[in-house]
Amino acid sequence: MDATTLKEIEETLAQLTLEEKISLLAGKDFWRTVPLPEKQIPSIKVSDGPSGARGDTFSGGQKAAFFPSGILMGATFNPELAYETGELLSEEVRAKSASVLLAPTACCHRSPLGGRNFESYSEDPLLSGKMASGYIRGVQSRGIAATMKHFVANEQETWRLYVDETIDETTLREIYLKPFEIAMREGQPWAIMTAYNIINGVHCDSHPLALKQVLRGEWNYEGLVMSDWFGCNSMVESLLAGLDLEMPGPARKRPIKEFVEAAEKDESVRKAIDDSARRILTLIAKVGKWKDMTPEAPEYSRNDPETGKLIRRAGGEGTVLLKNEGKTLPLQPGSLKKVAFIGPNAKATVAGGGGSANLEPNYLTQPYETFVTAIKEINGDIEVPWVQGCIIDRWVPNIDVEGGFCRVGGPDSEAGLFLEWFRGYEATGEPVATTVFKTSNAFLWDSRPTSISPSEEFSVRFSGQISVPEDGKYNISLSTITASKLYLNGELLIDNWDFKERGNLMMNVGSEEVVKTIELKKGEWYPILVHNSSIWPKDSPRDPPMEEIGALGIRLGVAPVYDNAVLIAEAADAVKDADAVVIVVGLNNEWESESYDRSDTKLPNNQDDLIEEIAKVNQNVIVVNQSGAPVDMPWAENSNVKAIVQAWYAGQEAGHVIADVLLGKQNPSGKLPLTFPIKVQDNPSYLYFPGRDQKVEYTEKLMVGYRYYDTENVQTRFPFGYGLSYSTFSIGEPSLSTAELTEGQTFTANVDVSNTSNVAGAEVVQLYVKRPASTSSIKRPVKELKGFKKVHLGTGETATANITVDDKSLGIWSTEAGKWVVEAGDYEVLIGTSSVQDELKPAGKITVKAAWSWI
Structure with missing residues (x-):
């Protein structure tokens, strides 16, 4: 930054009143900082990452490029590729009129059960730090700020807002702080985001050792430190520890009046306010927005072909070939007559995990379609039958809007569901605002019209018409954050007005899914309507931050009833005469997500049974697994399972990547950035994860991942750093x-x-x-x-x-x-x-x- 700008920052800071400085220390809204137009201080906008730039709408927003998850990038062992990814991500951020990307995530994997493992790079701090540094340098090379997160030791989602972690200082420094230390030196991120958790009795946003002594002191970090969303837990303590910015806004823990009173009594508080305000102004300048009062431009989707090519290349470079007996892969289409392509993820578009890393992708690719297209270009006569095999839905799937089974109104209306906002609880009268959602999963925590106050009574109607592809029994489901009722054909089907339990949907604030089974007929269009009020059911667990911002959320599901035992038997019968069988299994953004951890490392919903049954009737089985963390593979030594491919989450190009690897268009060169244990009980953290009574002890200390398995000679399924090649x-x-x-x-x-x-x-x-x-x-x-x-x-x-x-x-x-x-x-x-x-x-x-x- 040039001397003139630095001088102007100091001059501007000197002109600000104490109240104005304090106003800068919390967000304006969910995604923006506070502007002071009379002082030529603009608001800058942030956007979630790390797998893309989502923009300012959590669900149903502008489309964006969906990049591979952090775990796949870690498997590339290629910081230069992370740099290339960061460069293109910066352009995605600009398309969303933002200046700060809330990424990368670089926490170390303590347990294979961690819900956000897919976001991070590795169980090893050196690999994590090197990959994060490449990503940061790439993003910031084009004037966009990277925000390394979550500082520090955010290794679990269970009780994530208040879990108290007992970690000795050696382990904290050598394992969990180390990726950040490396990135401070080699990547120099312009921003850091603190974690929710507590370490040794103190919240991370005000931790004297991690924030004040290490980050600000030993590392001399002068960049901006922001809280995770709703993760600021104090006013003065967090400021004095070095937390500059409370997010989101408006201020919850940093009200101006009380802050002024505290500052007037304590010179150290006034100095800290100056320091934090200076860092906010400096960040505004670093991202090229100094004194730029240009109105924020609308968001748009780039859908850039070159970005798609990079995502595809990165996917292949991070794919790990775990087994390849007899050079089964790559397949040789010229010598094959029939390749069966089956499994729960064969026709699924599994791009990434769930939570804030998710977004509306420019497009998605599924393995089966891309494989068929690619293999028939080589051998047009080959048969590629598809069989479902089993279904792994954790919840009833969202309504298939893009498939043409949901419309706003009559025959000529557009695809989607109509959302109307009303004053009052009853959702009647003239709507305040309306929009069309292209999904039946409407998480409305950042979408409330500004004319409606979160403290007043309000409600929404979410309505449309649905149809189904075949006659039969269907499950219809509903989950909401607040009181709701679902009507089908004008009749009450689900009463969720007084629910008592919350589940894992919508970041753990959605109600437990309520499911009703009914008969539906093909060709019929059924009116469906959800009335959702801002009333919090009196007997349900409360969520103060969500209440304060007036959050609503609706998730509607419709899907046919199924029996996995029948589907597995059908699949086994269908593949007996195939020259090869590709089974695409794994997890998805329902099983791996922010807000909750996995309960075990097994493939859910009968997938192991499917593989075992197929291997009984066919001697040339290839398993492709999509997951962001280790899964049990009890069939790995089966002699009929000839090849295993760990495909991770490859973003919008996931289907192409899998087809490329199977056919040799890309030579997989990934290495495992974490250990695959034989069973979860082998992991050193097993007995102490996620802890009990909202406390957890890191008793394994330095023995994280391969450090433990190698030192204690514990046999693994696949070791750290392992990966085959063609x-x-x-x-x-x-x-x-x-x-x-x-x-x-x-x-x-x-x-x-x-x-x-x-x-x-x-x-x-x-x-x-x-x-x-x-x-x-x-x-x-x-x-x-x-x-x-x-x-x-x-x-x-x-x-x-x-x-x-x-x-x-x-x-x-x-x-x-x-x-x-x-x-x-x-x-x-x-x-x-x-x-x-x-x-x-x-x-x-x-x-x-x-x-x-x-x-």
């Missing part, structure tokens, strides 16, 4: 640039990597360090990842991978000294292509003759 590679003998390390120096490991096949591909070279016996009182892992390099090689090509490690990477936290320490001794450097100990090659030893420390 290419074959050989790794030469590694060497080190030096045998001794002193303070301020680096060392480099060099190793030749050769592609010994006739298929171009990429290999990830990984560097692990075994440290000397430590004087630390905490148990330490047998080895840790300290560097990696992805090498892309053509057929027969050889290249040298150079991995440089700095002196601070060997440091451990000494609670006794209150410092980082590099202990004297011999450090063994190991090189390989996964974390498997027996397959690692020794590169040599690095000797540290004299210890050093820093803070």
Whole structure:
């Protein structure tokens, strides 16, 4: 930033009254900061990420590019690719007239059950920090602010607003703070978002160690720190700890009158107000909005072909080939007559997990359609039958609007449902505002008309007509945040006015889903209407933030009744004569989401049964799994399951990515960024996740992920860093640039990597360090990842991978000294292509003759 702008920021700050400065320290509304037009201070807009830029409407908003989830990007082991992704994400943010992207998410995976694991990169802090840094640099290279989150240790969704985590300082610093530390140094994010949780008795938004001592003190961070939405828990304490901005607005914990009174009594509060206001003004300048009072432009969808190409390429690079017996993959269509393509996700458009990472995508691709198109371009005579296999819906699916089964009114009306806002509880009279929703999932926490106050009585009508594809029994479901009734054909079908229980829908504030089963006929159009009032049922759990903002929410579902046992039997019968069977299984945004954790690691709703039954009748089974975290694979050793592909969540190009990998159009080069245990009970956090009585102890300490499995010799299904390829590679003998390390120096490991096949591909070279016996009182892992390099090689090509490690990477936290320490001794450097100990090659030893420390 130039000297002139810095001077103007100081001059503007000096002109502001105390009240004006305080007004800047909380949002204007859900997605914007407070403007002060008379002082030429504009409002800037933020947008949720990390898988795209959703804009200012949580559901039913403008369409946007849907990028791969963080876990897939972590599997690429390619920070440069994260940078490319960040560059295009910045353009998506501009299309939503925003200046700040609320991403990346870079928390470490403590447990495979974490509901938001799919958003983050890895169980390893180095990989997480490196990938986050690439993402941040890419976003900010084009003048958009990245907001690294959630600071810190947001490793579970259960009781997420108030769970108290007991974490020792060594573990906090070496595992959970470490990704942020790396990104501070290498990515330099312009903003940070605090987490909801409590650490050792103190909320993260006012944590003296994490925020004040480490972030603001040791790391000298001068960027903006904002709260997670409704995650500011105090007025003065959070300010003095270093929290600049309460979100969303208007202020809940930072009312101007009370804040002025506190500031007038305490000079330290006045100084902190100045510091926070300065950081807000600085961010406005960094994103190019200084004194720019241009009205906010309407949001729009870019739908850029180049973005789609990058998403597709990233998807292939992050896909992990877990098993490939007899070179089953890629498929050779010319030698095949019939490939059955089945499973619950075969015709599903599974792009990502649920919660704030979700958005309205520009388009979606499903595996079956893209596979059929691609394989028939090679062999037009091949048969590709589809069979459902089983259904994995956690809740009754939303009404199929795009499929033509829902319209606003009569025969010529548009597809969708009509939403009307009214004053009063009864939803009668003239509507205040109306809109058409293209989905039956209307989360209305940020959509209330500004003319209606959240404190007054109001209501909505959500109405239209529905039809069904076949005669039969159908489930119709309703979940709402507040009192509601559903009418079908003018008759009351579901009375949800006085519900008592809340479930996981709509960020845990929606009621438990109420389901009714009725007979419906094909060709008939059935009027459907939901009356939803702002009344909070007196016996249901309250949610003060949602009440304060006047949140409403409606989720309607319609789907045929099914029997998975029948569907599995039909599938087994249909694939007996197929040359190969592709089964697409996994999870989706109902099973993995913000607001709740998984209860186990099993594939839900009979998917294991489906795979086992298919493997009984066909000897060439290929399983494609879509999930953002490990799932049990009890059939992995089945000799008839020839190949396993971990496809993660690949965004809007997910279908194309799967087809590309199956047919060899893309050579998968992903490596597991987390460990797949044989069963969830093997995970070191199992007995202490998610805790009890809203408390959790991190008893495993440093033994997170592969650190535990390797140290304790616990067998895994698939280890950290593992992944196959259609290419074959050989790794030469590694060497080190030096045998001794002193303070301020680096060392480099060099190793030749050769592609010994006739298929171009990429290999990830990984560097692990075994440290000397430590004087630390905490148990330490047998080895840790300290560097990696992805090498892309053509057929027969050889290249040298150079991995440089700095002196601070060997440091451990000494609670006794209150410092980082590099202990004297011999450090063994190991090189390989996964974390498997027996397959690692020794590169040599690095000797540290004299210890050093820093803070």
